[in-house]
Amino acid sequence: MSFDAEAKMQFLFALRSKGVTDTTVLSAMEKVDRGAFIRGYFAERAYEDMPLPIACGQTISQPSVVALMTQALRVGPRDKVLEVGTGSGYQAAILSHLARRVYTVDRHRRLVAASRAVFDTLELTNITAFTADGSFGLPDQAPFDRIIVTAAAEDPPGPLLAQLKIGGIMVLPVGQSDTVQHLIRVTRHEGGFEYDELRPVRFVPLVEGLGKD
Numbered sequence: 185m186s187f188d189a190e191a192k193m194q195f196l197f198a199l200r201s202k203g204v205t206d207t208t209v210l211s212a213m214e215k216v217d218r219g220a221f222i223r224g225y226f227a228e229r230a231y232e233d234m235p236l237p238i239a240c241g242q243t244i245s246q247p248s249v250v251a252l253m254t255q256a257l258r259v260g261p262r263d264k265v266l267e268v269g270t271g272s273g274y275q276a277a278i279l280s281h282l283a284r285r286v287y288t289v290d291r292h293r294r295l296v297a298a299s300r301a302v303f304d305t306l307e308l309t310n311i312t313a314f315t316a317d318g319s320f321g322l323p324d325q326a327p328f329d330r331i332i333v334t335a336a337a338e339d340p341p342g343p344l345l346a347q348l349k350i351g352g353i354m355v356l357p358v359g360q361s362d363t364v365q366h367l368i369r370v371t372r373h374e375g376g377f378e379y380d381e382l383r384p385v386r387f388v389p390l391v392e393g394l395g396k397d
């Protein structure tokens with residue numbers, strides 16, 4: 185299957201029906217072929233609105249969740265964005281069309297290597313991918329205008345809050361992995377942090393340390 189006009193129309197229709205209204209986000213979702221980020225058997229389901237398995241026992245998120253998180257992040261063209269949880273690289277590719285610069289980190293070097301190869305093929309030159317424990321952020325590149333975490337922590341990690349600019353926004357799922365998690369948006373103001381609860385979600389857990397592969 186290819187991301188042809190018919191597939192795109194259905195894909196965008198599904199996103200709109202789930203509440204994705206931001207036209208800049210919809211146009212980024214239209215530009216990136218999700219099929220490029222999925223290998224093997226599941227590739228034929230790339231344009232369906234469902235999470236799918238990728239290497240290292242991880243998942244590529246559901247497209248509507250990627251789009252709703254991106255919408256909640258309110259990314260601008262001058263923004264420097266950090267993503268924790270590269271996974272397949274799909275979310276980073278969407279962000280690369282909206283932001284000035286995207287840093288993405290994953291604890292599995294194999295996922296980082298595969299994502300870099302796709303970024304090269306798609307000529308997404310404003311993304312830099314690192315193998316690291318993303319709960320510590322990226323101190324060398326901080327502070328960030330926007331931070332998105334695509335694995336669930338019990339609470340927003342302190343180093344990530346510290347690496348958010350004043351006026352910056354972070355979107356992340358919080359809660360234990362086997363119970364209901366909530367997507368929250370954290371906005372940093374001069375005087376502190378404001379928290380908005382957005383919707384229930386289900387993500388793989390944010391795990392400490394580096395993966396074995």
Ligand code: SAH
Pocket residue numbers: 242243244245268269270271272273274275276289290291292295316317318319334335388389390391392393
């Ligand atoms: N955003 C991805 C999906 C992420 S799945 C996509 O678009 O495909 C969650 C990812 O978070 C997994 O790849 C997992 O390895 C990673 N992860 C979990 N804990 C992490 C940590 N502490 N630091 C960095 N990455 C982590």
